[in-house]
Every structure is written in C-alpha cells, then in structure tokens.
Amino acid sequence: xxxxxxxxxxxxxxxxxxxxxxxxxxxxxxxxxxxxxxxxxxxxxxxxxxxxxxxxxxxxxxxxxxxxxxxxxxxxxxxxxxxxxxxxxxxxxxxxxxxxxxxxxxxxxxxxxxxxxxxxxxxxxxxxxxxxxxxxxxxxxxxxxxxxxxxxxxxxxxxxxxxxxxxxxxxxxxxxxxxxxxxxxxxxxxxxxxxxxxxxxxxxxxxxxxxxxxxxxxxxxxxxxxxxxxxxxxxxxxxxxxxxxxxxxxxxxxxxxxxxxxxxxxxxxxxxxxxxxxxxxxxxxxxxxxxxxxxxxxxxxxxxxxxxxxxxxxxxxxxxxxxxxxxxxxxxxxxxxxxxxxxxxxxxxxxxxxxxxxxxxxxxxxxxxxxxxxxxxxxxxxxxxxxxxxxxxxxxxxxxxxxxxxxxxxxxxxxxxxxxxxxxxxxxxxxxxxxxxxxxxxx
Ligand code: 2M8
Numbered sequence: 263x264x265x266x267x268x269x270x271x272x273x274x275x276x277x278x279x280x281x282x283x284x285x286x287x288x289x290x291x292x293x294x295x296x297x298x299x300x301x302x303x304x305x306x307x308x309x310x311x312x313x314x315x316x317x318x319x320x321x322x323x324x325x326x327x328x329x330x331x332x333x334x335x336x337x338x339x340x341x342x343x344x345x346x347x348x349x350x351x352x353x354x355x356x357x358x359x360x361x362x363x364x365x366x367x368x369x370x371x372x373x374x375x376x377x378x379x380x381x382x383x384x385x386x387x388x389x390x391x392x393x394x395x396x397x398x399x400x401x402x403x404x405x406x407x408x409x410x411x412x413x414x415x416x417x418x419x420x421x422x423x424x425x426x427x428x429x430x431x432x433x434x435x436x437x438x439x440x441x442x443x444x445x446x447x448x449x450x451x452x453x454x455x456x457x458x459x460x461x462x463x464x465x466x467x468x469x470x471x472x473x474x475x476x477x478x479x480x481x482x483x484x485x486x487x488x489x490x491x492x493x494x495x496x497x498x499x500x501x502x503x504x505x506x507x508x509x510x511x512x513x514x515x516x517x518x519x520x521x522x523x524x525x526x527x528x529x530x531x532x533x534x535x536x537x538x539x540x541x542x543x544x545x546x547x548x549x550x551x552x553x554x555x556x557x558x559x560x561x562x563x564x565x566x567x568x569x570x571x572x573x574x575x576x577x578x579x580x581x582x583x584x585x586x587x588x589x590x591x592x593x594x595x596x597x598x599x600x601x602x603x604x605x606x607x608x609x610x611x612x613x614x615x616x617x618x619x620x621x622x623x624x625x626x627x628x629x630x631x632x633x634x635x636x637x638x639x640x641x642x643x644x645x646x647x648x649x650x651x652x653x654x655x656x657x658x659x660x661x662x663x664x665x666x667x668x669x670x671x672x673x674x675x676x677x678x679x680x681x682x683x684x685x686x687x688x689x690x691x692x693x694x695x696x697x698x699x700x701x702x703x704x705x
Pocket of ligand 1: 307311
C-alpha cells in the first residue's frame, strides 16, 4: 500500500483538541450506559458483551469509576456455576427481534449450569482482570475488588481446565465468536471443513445486515456455519467433556490464550491486594507463555498462529491475534523482537495507521469486511500495552499517535478502513471511546 496516500486524509481531523476528544468519548460512554452496564453500540449491539465490558471499564475507570465497577459486577453476576462468563448477557427489555441470535436461540434458561440472567453459553477473551488492575490503581474499591477477584479466578480455572481440550495447557475456543475476531481468516481452514446449510438460514433472520452494511459483515455462508456450530454446542448442554469427539470447531487462538496468560499476571497483582497467594497465578502465567511459544509460535513467519485442535495443523494466515502475545511480560526477548518486526513490516506496519486485523499483503486482504482487514482499536490497544511492557517505547509512541489520529479524524467508530483511515461500522462505539480516554492519559 502507498502510505503517502493515507497521511493527507488523516490530517483533516488533526485540529480536534485533546479536550474535545475526551469530551466526545465521555458523551459516547454516557449515551451507551444502560441501567447497570454499557452497550457496545445502540444500533448493532443492544446487550451486554463480555470482552467489550473489560475494555469499556478501562475507559470508565478514568471517566466514572463507580460505573466501571458496576459494569463488571453486572457482567460477572451472570457467571455460570462452572466459571464461564457468557459472551453476551441479554437485556430482557430488548426485543428478540433486535439481535440475532438472541436468548431464544441460546436457550440458556433451560441449562442447569446457568445461575442468573439470560445469556449465551459461549465465552470471550478474559480481558477483565487487566481492566481491574487499572480500576484498582485509579479508583480502589475493596469490596468490589474482593467480590470480583474470586469470580475472575473462577473464570481462569474454567478456561484453563475445562477448555484444555487439546491437553497441552491452552484453552480451546469452541466458536469463532469466542475469539472476539469473528470472521478472521484464522478460522478459514477449520470452517472450510464444516458443511454450509444455507437452508437453515431461511429459518432465521439476520439482524446485523439490516442495521449494518452487508459488505462489511460476515457472509451468509459464514453465518450459517456460526449458527450450526453454536447449535451443536447448545444441543450438548454447553458441556465441555468429550468435545473432541463431537464438536467441529476447536481452536487454540494465540490472542485468546495470551489474554488468558496476561490475566494470570493481573490476578497475581490483585491477589497481593486481597491477601491471597499470588504464586499460583504467576506459575500459571509462566506455563501459558511457555506453552504458547512451544505450540503456536512459528519461527518461519515470526509470529503466532491459531491451531486446529482436531487436526493439529497451524493456520497459515497471519492475523492480528498472532501479534497479541506481545502483552505477555515474560515472553522471551527473541520472540518479542520477532513480533515487533512483524508488526512493523509491510504486512501490518505500525504508523501512520495502526495495525490492521489481517496481513495487508495477503491476496484476500479485505478493507471492509469486519475482522478480515479493518483496523480495530481494542487489539491495537493491547499491542500498545505489550510494546510498553517490553520497553519498546518508540514503537509504542508511534502506535498511540496513530490510534489517536485515527479517532480524531474518523470519530469513535467500531473499526476503520486500513487504507484511507475512514471510520466504518457503528459510529458511536463504546470500546473505541473508552480506550481513546486511556490513550489520552498515556498511562
Ligand atoms: C462482534 O461480534 C458479535 C458477536 O459476538 C457480532 O458480530 O454480532 C465482534 O466484533 C466482537 O469482538 C464484539 O465483542 C461484538 C460486540 O462489540 O461484536
């Protein structure tokens, strides 16, 4: 891509002051607050989403810490008995028609493992402990911390034990939605082996394509597979025992597992505050880091790749989740160097734009379609955290400027065109606003 074509367009919004940017972000978070939680966006996502809540809490910790604590309390109140934290907690006041697949499809009310609320039965990356460390630093609340600490630790146990489907000590995701990177090319090889039943989609009505541009969203074929995989997991009672013999999608995602490892580091810090033993958390974190490097790092590409647990094959696709392990503080130096080189190469290229969700040089790089090319602020924020954790201050500063420039010019969009920097998707997106606040404080 010709970088020089990007820069003039980005300059157009350079006049927005930091103060105005902050106020705009606060207005998005205020407008998206609903009783006891923040919705990702009023138009497309009218419920409470799992990893969104973690990123949002990072911003709320600056803007309205009581709401940050309340948001996570409300999410974790829907934690299941086995420790899983559902990927969506449905708002009972929102009509079934306003989001598909909604509570009727997931049927969680019929599941013995569910404790409260109408929810899905799948999870998302456990970013919440990372957020709680920041909330504690800015606005400590001991009662809330103690309440959350137990539940955060329970979430980790669920993921590290019950989801250790491959047996090597990494968590498997059972659905692309669990990664947060829904239609990433990371899953193409696995999904390709699952038959598409487009007839099934006639039974349902996708709501996303009515609200958002269908050129941006996953295709109908993708969606048919998503629904089939979710139905299979649901019909097995959302149980994890024996998945290897009966579930078509089992993947070890490097982004998900890196967040899982980083969460153990955060829990070690929080354990010290609540008087618990931090050592087991640090040991688990070290184990996840080691296993990730041994199992999912490919020295030939210099980055991490997702693995199909059923076949043992690594996905050849170079996607942003393969850079996310940078957030692990105990990553070996040569792996850090290699990830920073990959993130700085023409495939991803930190600056003048942030890192796209997929390799720019890939033949199927798609500027518009969701996680197949566009830039997302949340994963870039994770990379920014990682660069700083490894003392890569120069690259971190370039990435921070690139993110702020993008939002200054394009607004608090859900994602951004990786060629022009234009904002696309939902225009008032909560995690973009929240993380902008964190970037503005620079801490
Ligand atoms: C997107 O995913 C949802 C399903 O969970 C969807 O497409 O309907 C993803 O970007 C995901 O990462 C995010 O958590 C969710 C809500 O913002 O939207």
